[in-house]
Amino acid sequence: MLNGANMNWLGKREPEFYGTRTLAEVNELVAARAAERGCTVEFFQSNVEGLAMDRIYAAAEAGIDGLLMNPAGFSHAGYALRDCLRAVQLPYVEVHMSNTEARGIDPVTTCEAAGVVAGLGANSYLVGLDALLGVIAARREGA
Numbered sequence: 001m002l003n004g005a006n007m008n009w010l011g012k013r014e015p016e017f018y019g020t021r022t023l024a025e026v027n028e029l030v031a032a033r034a035a036e037r038g039c040t041v042e043f044f045q046s047n048v049e050g051l052a053m054d055r056i057y058a059a060a061e062a063g064i065d066g067l068l069m070n071p072a073g074f075s076h077a078g079y080a081l082r083d084c085l086r087a088v089q090l091p092y093v094e095v096h097m098s099n100t101e102a103r104g105i106d107p108v109t110t111c112e113a114a115g116v117v118a119g120l121g122a123n124s125y126l127v128g129l130d131a132l133l134g135v136i137a138a139r140r141e142g143a
Helices: 023-036 049-062 079-088 123-141
Strands: 002-005 067-072 092-096 115-118
Touching: 002 049, 023 123, 049 079, 067 123, 092 123, 115 123
Parallel strands: 002 067, 067 092, 092 115
Antiparallel strands: none
């Protein structure tokens, strides 16, 4: 699970959009859901787009099954991140805590996602994880 720019400040910034949970608390929720589903999740956050890309490339080379990502601040101009996603072709589900469409935000990375979950706060991650596991299973079955 990769979280992009500004997510390190989750719980402190704009609680009207993102709530008061910290990123560590969101990670705990996701780790618990993953354990219930019989899988593990690695967590990474960066405010630097290139470091996020390096992590995605490394994950693809290591054979990681899929990517759950909130591009956050990279949503606005993350064209290099979008190209990275296109190159690695990992099963990818994008999540956003707020309703990006209602806020007039058109994330540049969404076009590379198998699906997008937005507007459900921290629950976006849980729904996104379940969706990603479904995408991974479908790929394995050849669907």
